[in-house]
Amino acid sequence: MSVTIFTMTHKQFKEPEDPIYVPLHVGRACGEDFGYAGDDTGDTISDKNCYYGELTGVYWVWKNVRTTDYVGICHYRRYFCTEEGRILNEKDYQAILQDHDIITSKKLKLNYSYFDGYASDYNIFDLVTTGEVIRQKYPAYYEAFERLVHGNGTYFGNMMVTSKALYDEYAAWLFSIFDEVEQKIDATQYDEYHKRVFGFISEFLLFVWVEVKGLKVYECKVGMTTEKYETREMKERLSEFFRQGDLEGAKAYFLGVLEKRPDVLMEASDITGELKLAMQVIAVCELERQEYGKSVIDQIRQFEELMHYFNGINEAVNACKMGQLTGKEIRFLRENQVSEIALEASARLFISEEKELVEVIETIKSSINKTV
Secondary structure (H helix, E strand, O other): OOEOOOOOOOOOOOOOOOOOEEEEOOOOOOHOOOOOOOOOOOOOOOHHHHHOOHHHHHHHHHHOOOOOEEEEEEOOOEEOOOOOHHHOOOHHHHHHHHHHHEEEEOEOOOOOHHHHHHHHHHHHHHHHHHHHHHHOOOOHHHHHHHHHHOOOOOOOOEEEEEEEHHHHHHHHHHHHHHHHHHHHOOOOOOOOOOOOHHHHHHHHHHHHHHHHHOOOOEEEEEEOOOOOOOHHHHHHHHHHHHOOOOOHHHHHHHHHHHHHHHHOOOOOOOOOOOOHHHHHHHHHHHHHHHHHOHHHHHHHOOOHHHHEEEEEEEHHEEEEEOOOOOOHHHHHHHHHOOHHHHHHHHHHHOOOOOHHHHHHHHHHHHHHHHOO
């Protein structure tokens, strides 16, 4: 059983040493040559990369690769790995594929329906149009599409490993749908991020296809070798705003980036969770200044220290919610003189029931006020 994993990239990167991983430069027809094999040879849609993202590589593998039994797709900084974080090798893939039809990312469980999430960040007309094309072209898939699009699950990253035969079947299905959708929507006026409409929707369509096919799926952990450039840049900029105590500047910058790149807060991008914590810093400190005339950012301005402070609050609230509040969390809250505003903001991140929220906050306050 031969296995080849194509590592989709649009920039130079440190390649895994394992020869099973083959770099593939996606959108090479539109950019400079980094010395990798490109998706701009043979049967290609490389020039559509701004709309299709890594799918131009998916297409190229479908149309041009004939020398491997099993084929896979990963990213230059995102790989299938063990629970301990080791990138899978050929023996791992062979063992898994003995008993499974396909390897995918672990299913994302959203806090909202996929439909509502898409509508909040993208043009919902594009997703609705995709569903209509499926209804007309592949009616056997439409019931699953409608059911799952209003559910809260999806795969992410367009990552998979499967037999070349199944891969080709999936690609033929996917691109036949997008061939028609492309004629019905206009993404030319979207910004650089939102133009990648087909790349976004295809993550969900893999979920639909696997469901309808009834495949035996191995949902695998995805490991990140590096942060996104955009994530790192955001943290650096926010660090500067925090050092200056400039909450208004931090908020305006954050919202500006989020409008263009809503994906930066996804777990696959914000792998440390620090951008979500930075949002918490801004919101809580604004409320504290309004209520008390000062906030924690007037005492703590280093990004790492602020992350530690708010992460400590969240850990204490979660521990209380689970009935596992200990002296360690209580001492942290007491010694740092955490405000009631900060406690309530943290509790609202994890608790939806108002009664439970009040009980957790009162339990924490009572524990803090007890004699040491």
